[in-house]
Amino acid sequence: MAADDPEPSERALAGFKYFDRLRPLLGRLHEVGCARDRAGNRTLHYDHYCLLVLLALFNPAVRSLRAVQQASTLKKVQRQLGCPRASLGSLSEAVAVFDPRRLEGIIGELLQEVPRARSLRPGQIPHVLTAVDGSVVRALASLTAAAYLTDKNGQTHCGWRFHTHFEVDRGAPVRMDVTTAANTGKGEEKRQLRQHLEPDRCYVLDRWYAEFRLWNDLVAAGSSYVCRIRDNSDLSAVQEERPLSAAAQQAGVLRDLVVALGTSSKPAARPDHAVRVVLVQTTPHKKTGGRKGGPPGPPPTGSSALPPTCWTYRRRSSRTSTSTAG
Numbered sequence: 001m002a003a004d005d006p007e008p009s010e011r012a013l014a015g016f017k018y019f020d021r022l023r024p025l026l027g028r029l030h031e032v033g034c035a036r037d038r039a040g041n042r043t044l045h046y047d048h049y050c051l052l053v054l055l056a057l058f059n060p061a062v063r064s065l066r067a068v069q070q071a072s073t074l075k076k077v078q079r080q081l082g083c084p085r086a087s088l089g090s091l092s093e094a095v096a097v098f099d100p101r102r103l104e105g106i107i108g109e110l111l112q113e114v115p116r117a118r119s120l121r122p123g124q125i126p127h128v129l130t131a132v133d134g135s136v137v138r139a140l141a142s143l144t145a146a147a148y149l150t151d152k153n154g155q156t157h158c159g160w161r162f163h164t165h166f167e168v169d170r171g172a173p174v175r176m177d178v179t180t181a182a183n184t185g186k187g188e189e190k191r192q193l194r195q196h197l198e199p200d201r202c203y204v205l206d207r208w209y210a211e212f213r214l215w216n217d218l219v220a221a222g223s224s225y226v227c228r229i230r231d232n233s234d235l236s237a238v239q240e241e242r243p244l245s246a247a248a249q250q251a252g253v254l255r256d257l258v259v260a261l262g263t264s265s266k267p268a269a270r271p272d273h274a275v276r277v278v279l280v281q282t283t284p285h286k287k288t289g290g291r292k293g294g295p296p297g298p299p300p301t302g303s304s305a306l307p308p309t310c311w312t313y314r315r316r317s318s319r320t321s322t323s324t325a326g
Helices: 016-029 046-058 065-071 075-081 088-097 100-112 141-147 189-195 212-220 246-250
Strands: 128-137 160-167 172-180 201-205 224-228 238-241 253-259 275-281 308-317 320-322
Touching (some): 016 046, 016 075, 046 065, 065 088, 128 189, 246 253
Parallel strands (some): 128 201, 201 224
Antiparallel strands (some): 128 160, 224 308, 238 253, 253 275, 308 320
């Protein structure tokens, strides 16, 4: 907590109306982590810790562990959350004492209460539309910078990667796995998705997930996908050129194809299903750093055309492959 940060006050804190619902749910965790408390003098329990962390999330002014500790001394906080005064030491050791996996069941219950607000036309996408990505969150970098190398700009690589599955219909994340920030090994995004595939979902993916073997795994799991593909994709093996409606052309759709991706010389390294590719007119993104490369899509078909963005679309109906007009 910075020296000029004011101590939290009862009047400034908000979000207490949500705790009437949360306290009974988190109360199940009250005795979790108490096995090591042989003296029987623990006052900060798992449910208390969760409620104090949530209070900080509802109040951006509570920006540090010391601010959380100071908030725990307020009578209103103690009354509304049912928490005693917490010490800095007990808050610091809480991350090692309380198992975060015990929260998964409670989070699942709360998720079931989130209503679906699907705005797509019924039947247009039969699967649950799920956006997948891995986002890096950097925190406490100033405390751990010495343990990490820095890049050419002097920035540290300290952080965590949140592999998130976000249900578009509900507007809420349904799964989140945390790994180190490095997009390699166990924390690699494609590997994380492959480990947590579910049936009857339409996964919306960025260009990093453009891997034929992963697409095959998605289809084998009984799901479909929409994925942005790379600019060097070979679209020469066209199986069907789908006509474009006036509305699609007005929206910037250039071509709608069903193609066989991959090379015939390596049948094991190509999709085991036909892929629908939609080319959309876009304004190219100007790269400001990182690896230099081409535009995010196949080369334009004409000299006056802007580089299009190319997406693949795979939809399953029962055990057969079908597609829809753009």
